[in-house]
Amino acid sequence: MKTYIEQNKDRFLSELFDLLRIPSVSADPKFKGDMRRCAEAVKESILKAGADLAEIHETPGHPVVYGEKIIDPALPTVLIYGHYDVQPADPYELWETPPFEPTIRNERIYARGSCDDKGQFYMHIKALETMVATGSLTCNVKIMIEGEEEVGSDHLGTFVRENKEKLKADVILISDTSIIANDVPSIEVGLRGLTYLEVEVTGANRDLHSGVYGGAVANPINVLCEMIASMKDENNHITIPGFYDKVQELSAEERSLMNEAPFDLDEYKRDLAIDELEGETGYTTIERTGIRPTLDVNGIWGGYTGEGAKTVLPSKAYAKISMRLVPDQNNDEILDIFTKHFLSIAPPSVKVVVKPHHGGLPYVTPVDSVEYKAAELAMKEAWGGKQPVPTRGGGSIPIVALFEQELGVKSILMGFGLDIDALHSPNESYGLFNFYKGIETIPLFFKYYTKLKK
Amino acid sequence: MKTYIEQNKDRFLSELFDLLRIPSVSADPKFKGDMRRCAEAVKESILKAGADLAEIHETPGHPVVYGEKIIDPALPTVLIYGHYDVQPADPYELWETPPFEPTIRNERIYARGSCDDKGQFYMHIKALETMVATGSLTCNVKIMIEGEEEVGSDHLGTFVRENKEKLKADVILISDTSIIANDVPSIEVGLRGLTYLEVEVTGANRDLHSGVYGGAVANPINVLCEMIASMKDENNHITIPGFYDKVQELSAEERSLMNEAPFDLDEYKRDLAIDELEGETGYTTIERTGIRPTLDVNGIWGGYTGEGAKTVLPSKAYAKISMRLVPDQNNDEILDIFTKHFLSIAPPSVKVVVKPHHGGLPYVTPVDSVEYKAAELAMKEAWGGKQPVPTRGGGSIPIVALFEQELGVKSILMGFGLDIDALHSPNESYGLFNFYKGIETIPLFFKYYTKLKK
Numbered sequence: 001m002k003t004y005i006e007q008n009k010d011r012f013l014s015e016l017f018d019l020l021r022i023p024s025v026s027a028d029p030k031f032k033g034d035m036r037r038c039a040e041a042v043k044e045s046i047l048k049a050g051a052d053l054a055e056i057h058e059t060p061g062h063p064v065v066y067g068e069k070i071i072d073p074a075l076p077t078v079l080i081y082g083h084y085d086v087q088p089a090d091p092y093e094l095w096e097t098p099p100f101e102p103t104i105r106n107e108r109i110y111a112r113g114s115c116d117d118k119g120q121f122y123m124h125i126k127a128l129e130t131m132v133a134t135g136s137l138t139c140n141v142k143i144m145i146e147g148e149e150e151v152g153s154d155h156l157g158t159f160v161r162e163n164k165e166k167l168k169a170d171v172i173l174i175s176d177t178s179i180i181a182n183d184v185p186s187i188e189v190g191l192r193g194l195t196y197l198e199v200e201v202t203g204a205n206r207d208l209h210s211g212v213y214g215g216a217v218a219n220p221i222n223v224l225c226e227m228i229a230s231m232k233d234e235n236n237h238i239t240i241p242g243f244y245d246k247v248q249e250l251s252a253e254e255r256s257l258m259n260e261a262p263f264d265l266d267e268y269k270r271d272l273a274i275d276e277l278e279g280e281t282g283y284t285t286i287e288r289t290g291i292r293p294t295l296d297v298n299g300i301w302g303g304y305t306g307e308g309a310k311t312v313l314p315s316k317a318y319a320k321i322s323m324r325l326v327p328d329q330n331n332d333e334i335l336d337i338f339t340k341h342f343l344s345i346a347p348p349s350v351k352v353v354v355k356p357h358h359g360g361l362p363y364v365t366p367v368d369s370v371e372y373k374a375a376e377l378a379m380k381e382a383w384g385g386k387q388p389v390p391t392r393g394g395g396s397i398p399i400v401a402l403f404e405q406e407l408g409v410k411s412i413l414m415g416f417g418l419d420i421d422a423l424h425s426p427n428e429s430y431g432l433f434n435f436y437k438g439i440e441t442i443p444l445f446f447k448y449y450t451k452l453k454k
Numbered sequence: 455m456k457t458y459i460e461q462n463k464d465r466f467l468s469e470l471f472d473l474l475r476i477p478s479v480s481a482d483p484k485f486k487g488d489m490r491r492c493a494e495a496v497k498e499s500i501l502k503a504g505a506d507l508a509e510i511h512e513t514p515g516h517p518v519v520y521g522e523k524i525i526d527p528a529l530p531t532v533l534i535y536g537h538y539d540v541q542p543a544d545p546y547e548l549w550e551t552p553p554f555e556p557t558i559r560n561e562r563i564y565a566r567g568s569c570d571d572k573g574q575f576y577m578h579i580k581a582l583e584t585m586v587a588t589g590s591l592t593c594n595v596k597i598m599i600e601g602e603e604e605v606g607s608d609h610l611g612t613f614v615r616e617n618k619e620k621l622k623a624d625v626i627l628i629s630d631t632s633i634i635a636n637d638v639p640s641i642e643v644g645l646r647g648l649t650y651l652e653v654e655v656t657g658a659n660r661d662l663h664s665g666v667y668g669g670a671v672a673n674p675i676n677v678l679c680e681m682i683a684s685m686k687d688e689n690n691h692i693t694i695p696g697f698y699d700k701v702q703e704l705s706a707e708e709r710s711l712m713n714e715a716p717f718d719l720d721e722y723k724r725d726l727a728i729d730e731l732e733g734e735t736g737y738t739t740i741e742r743t744g745i746r747p748t749l750d751v752n753g754i755w756g757g758y759t760g761e762g763a764k765t766v767l768p769s770k771a772y773a774k775i776s777m778r779l780v781p782d783q784n785n786d787e788i789l790d791i792f793t794k795h796f797l798s799i800a801p802p803s804v805k806v807v808v809k810p811h812h813g814g815l816p817y818v819t820p821v822d823s824v825e826y827k828a829a830e831l832a833m834k835e836a837w838g839g840k841q842p843v844p845t846r847g848g849g850s851i852p853i854v855a856l857f858e859q860e861l862g863v864k865s866i867l868m869g870f871g872l873d874i875d876a877l878h879s880p881n882e883s884y885g886l887f888n889f890y891k892g893i894e895t896i897p898l899f900f901k902y903y904t905k906l907k908k
Contacts, residue, residue: 192665196763205727211646211849214778215748216739218732221773222682222751229683232676273659278672278803285670294669297676298766303753304774309650309811311776311850312752319675320758322765324668349732357763395665396765 004130005439012126012439013109013432015045019084019118020102020111026062026085026151035147038084039063042145049125050132051143057163059155062147066166069128070140076453077140078446079169079409081399082121082176083149086113087424094426108429115421115430120175121145123416123435127442136443138450142169149176153399160406171371171449172403175438177415180389182433184262185379188413189372190290190392191400193325193362195334196298199224199342200353201317207303208313218349220317221302227345228319231295235281238295238323240341246328248364250291258291259284261389290392294324320357324394331359360398365410370452375412378444382437414445458584459893466580466893467563467886469499473538473572474556474565480516480539480605489601492538493517496599503579504586505597511617513609516601520620523582524594530907531594532900533623533863535853536575536630537603540567541878548880562883569875569884574629575599577870577889581896590897592904596623603630607853614860625825625903626857629892631869634843636887638716639833642867643826644744644846645854647779647816649788650752653678653796654807655771661757662767672803674771675756681799682773685749689735692749692777694795700782704745708821712745713738715843744846748778774811778848785813814852819864824906829866832898836891868899 005012024038025031039056046054046067054067062085070077089099089112097103102111109119124143131137144167146156160167177188201220208217233239250258263286269277279288288294302317304310323334339354346352365372367390379388400411416438422428459466478492479485493510500508500521508521516539524531543553543566551557556565563573578597585591598621600610614621631642655674662671687693704712717740723731733742742748756771758764777788793808800806819826821844833842854865870892876882 194665194765196765203728208726209849210748210750210752210776211648211778212847213726213743214750214776214848215742215746216731216733217726217728218730219750221754222686222749223732225679225682225751225754226686228676228679232680272657272662272667272671274657274671274803276672276802277670278677278801279670288669289665289667292669294664295676296664296668296673296767297679297757298664298764298768299757299759300675300679300771301755301759303751305753305755305772309774309776310752311648311650313750314752317754318759320763322664322763324665347732348730349728393666394668395663 001130001134001136001443002440004134005436009436016109016119016122016435017102019045019122020113021100023089023100024085024113024147025088026148027088035062035085039065039147042084043067045125046143049129051128057159059159061155064147064156064159065145067143068141069132069137071137072140075139076450077142077169078449079142079144079167079172080121080124081172081174081403081411082124082145083117083147084121084145085147085150086116086118087150091426096427104432107432109432109435110427110429112428114428115417116423116428117149117176119430119435120415120417120438123175123438124173124442126439130439131443131446138446142167156399157402157406160402164407167407169407169409170453172409172411173445174400174411174413175415176397177393177413178417178419178421179415180261180391181418182431183386185383185386185388186261186391187372187375187379187388188393188415189365189367189390190326191363191397192293192394193329193331193360193401194322194396195325195331195338195359196320196322196357197335197338198318198320198355198357200355201227201346202315202351203349204313204315207315210311210313213313217313218347219313220350221314223347223350224302224317224319227342228297230345236279237281238293240337242337243293243334246330247293248327255287258390258392259286261286261391289394291326293326293329296322298322324396325362327362327364329362331361335359360396361401363400363404363411365412369410371410371412371449374445374449374452375414377448378441379414381444382441414441416441455584455588455590455897456894458588459890463890470563470573470576470889471556473576474567475554477543477554478539478567478601479542480602481542489516489539493519493601496538497521499579500597503583505582511613513613515609518601518610518613519599521597522595523586523591525591526594529593530904531596531623532903533596533598533621533626534575534578535626535628535857536578536599537571537601538575538599539601539604540570540572541604545880550881558886561886563886563889564881564883566882568882569871570877570882571603571630573884573889574869574871574892577629577892578627578896580893584893585897585900592900596621610853611856611860614856618861621861623861623863624907626863626865627899628854628865628867629869630851631847631867632871632873632875633869634716634845636872636885637840639837639840639842640715640845641826641829641833641842642847642869643819643821643844644780645817645851646747646848647783647785647814647855648776648850649779649785649792649813650774650776650811651789651792652772652774652809652811654809655681655800656769656805657803658767658769661769664765664767667767671767672801673767674804675768677801677804678756678771678773681796682751684799690733691735692747694791696791697747697788700784701747702781709741712844712846713740715740715845743848745780747780747783750776752776778850779816781816781818783816785815789813814850815855817854817858817865819866823864825864825866825903828899828903828906829868831902832895833868835898836895868895870895
């Protein structure tokens, strides 16, 4: 297989470049035609790789591309998930070379979508081609590449629910995450869930003169600040009753393994230009972002925020608050207990409204599962015997929990990007090393998964 | 005198109407010509009232009108202060009758400036005319009517400093405040001072992804909320060290007198649509707004404040904070101790900046002073024996402290407006009762002041 990849590497790259030249920006209606063109190109590439079938499924938004190669229904099935849509590229003037004219510099591919996610999902299509061409495909493959990941995957839930039979698989393989470094392979085993809401605190029925009423009438900004402050104690532990009830405590061994991941505290602080970190007492930075839930105010506003001074005692204050959740917290339950608590701590001098925004379940891949073991062995072999590190990224990918819920299947987040790839930013790039290493590693996953699953 | 007022009441009103027809809006450059025309009209009215002298003083902004009638240098001198500029009248469409076409409805004069302050300072000019015409002027009179009160009196400080000799007086009489009700005369004896500032809290050097960094890096909004919350204890007592050091504690007797002012708690709450008041434990609402200092957030902002949700861990959070001060707190000292305290409570995970906006000293008229006694006797006589109530309005009029500082003279705030006058709002009005009652009361102040001062 390595020989096949080596012999075809220039063509693989040039095909990816063709895909990167299509400005498939899902957020902007003016690229609607390009989105369609891109879906067609993805479908064609799946067929060319040797699939039995590839088709475009319409949705009320952008289409989903589906393909499959079933070699034996008795064998396990791997479902590949990826997305062909990309983030908007503006501001264009900050790009060193145009976002939709892929360019190689310093052994890296510069283009919008080079990593997120065209570069990464295209590795799977080339891996499939390689396995088919070399007769080494060991199980069935299904491929689902959507066009709305960057705008919230609004129609994917319906598509998945309506196509459960078609999408039936034993494991979902996703490359949309990063490794720690090119010489430190890693696999993302946890995603945090999310409860996002907005609160509104109302004092008097109108803005008041702070001289005439100040001191006698509740100031909703001061009250909101007090309510927010009261939700964490001096150890940055969240004080909402029941908040931690379902939080999985990891074993000392698991925590120790997690903390073996390389982490340079000085570099981390220097990059953010901060003197000190701040987080829950008793946990490391890796643990605070990986296995512990959080409560952050994402936005706050109220009163006079223009130039100069206005002595107003405002009627209202608002905040957007989100909580990152970890297994086994449930985002709906957390919304409930937050709401109950927030209403209970409101003083009688104000009225409070809690408005839910959205949420998602946390997700975790057990490191002793067959799925994880297969990924671990694949990476270890591809990296010449180096053991990959299980990591928990802290972010949330709601579709992963959705897949588990609707299809009853675990996902493996075996991504090949790096932190320096500048996803969503100008000058997004993807290393050539990473692109080819992915194509080399994916067939190994198939091999080990089939072997372990038997 | 009452006869003279009665005989001339229609002319007094028609002269005031002429003044109200001039749109003397100081904030808007398009009314510059009207401002000049208004200053001329005020000068003419002072001369016609019987003054020896009236003149227009240029400033870098709008002119100050000055007049005087010196009957005997050995007698006391009363300096009248007022302002001929008015607030902008927009939104015009909310006025029932045009703002610069004065109209009588329900025994009230409707026009921009009818109360604030043309109606009120013109009472003094008509009172002077009455005293001169009836040979009852008992002391010297100086009159200073400025044109920039509604835009911050920017050039009055310089004018006062440069004309200390000319403005030499024993007391300053100002009608730019209210009485409790037409059957409850009152005199404003206290104004709160003000320290207004802005704070900026910075965490990381850029907005971060709340999933990737949340829990490990300080959130400046959460930190700002905690800092604000920590500055008041559970009794709504301000916790900044030294904050109360110079606060004058009133005697039980003074507090008891102050609380005799009519105050309907249910009506107050109904008007503001609140279930409960909130303020410093151990003080009544009248005390909380009158004799106690406050700390209010006038505005707060940071992070994502648009529609929907964004999972940002912001780099910065801001608040505008003001403190109302009472005697003998000094606004510069309070700025200093606030700043020191705020910096001291900032955790090492953030950087904090405190930016001063503006401030003013608190002011109080001792109720046992000759000045107050004269006002009290005048009102008592005009109201048929009803004792006026000393009130503390809670607001700030920085020029009053300026007069005391520069001229060494106390001010008497004997205003005749009502809360319903809608100052600064559409449909501003002033009661005919109040206009004539003022013209009747002012000569009584002169009489009693001369008598007591001898």
